Ligand SMILES: [Zn+2]
């Protein structure tokens with residue numbers, strides 16, 4: 001897994017005997033998926049090198065936590081577990097009481113609720129922990145599920161799905177706006193934006209295809225990101241609003257609201273994520289939405305300046321007549 005190699009390169013200390021041991025422990029840790037207890041890691045290490053002491057493994061785990069390689073999680077079992085932190089997005093957990101496995105997810109809707117509560121209570125948010133305890137599907141049905149994939153892949157897949165859904169609704173929105181407008185200049189802008197959404201869409205779709213090549217079952221794996229009603233609903237709700245507006249200016253304002261909302265959403269989440277493919281997808285998409293927003297804002301300025309000038313010009317005509 002190339003992410004592991006990258007993080008080991010990043011943190012490799014001077015080549016002392018002790019740091020070689022540390023490298024070895026870090027490598028074994030990064031090869032694992034999921035949430036390991038300290039004792040799980042001790043067992044894995046001692047299977048490969050029985051000379052490494054329990055204390056060394058514990059010390060190295062502490063060191064990994066301090067250096068942002070591992071994150072400590074508490075599933076209420078009376079002991080901590082450890083998961084990858086580097087290139088691993090922040091998330092919530094489903095914890096199975098039967099097999100002890102845990103599964104990761106992230107929901108923007110839950111996060112906004114938490115932010116709302118904290119803000120109303122004037123509480124400065126630090127770490128938030130959310131766990132759903134219960135029984136997993138495999139334990140409930142007796143059908144073992146396929147090997148768990150890295151959260152990073154699921155995250156990239158879901159980030160692309162959200163970006164693709166947003167592009168699709170954006171493309172449809174602009175195509176409809178272009179059909180409805182009576183103003184040639186506005187039509188040109190809307191057509192251009194619709195065209196750009198199609199270009200981006202093609203790029204995102206081929207990136208999605210590339211990702212699927214890395215794992216044949218990727219499409220059917222359970223979702224990681226729950227971003228319901230977040231970004232992908234923005235433009236589709238706005239497309240029906242277009243029927244109710246009477247002027248090109250109103251259509252322009254709706255487009256600006258959508259692009260701004262989309263830009264802010266992808267930027268906010270992109271910046272919060274740890275370094276990963278999913279983060280890059282969010283930030284690149286935010287950049288594209290920002291460009292669209294700036295284009296539309298320029299258009300709005302041109303539109304309002306033109307309108308502002310018209311009464312001034314007619315005033316001029318009146319005064320010219322008055323002088324005559
Ligand atoms: Zn289970």
Ligand SMILES: [Zn+2]
Pocket residue numbers: 035073083091093104
């Ligand atoms: Zn986790």
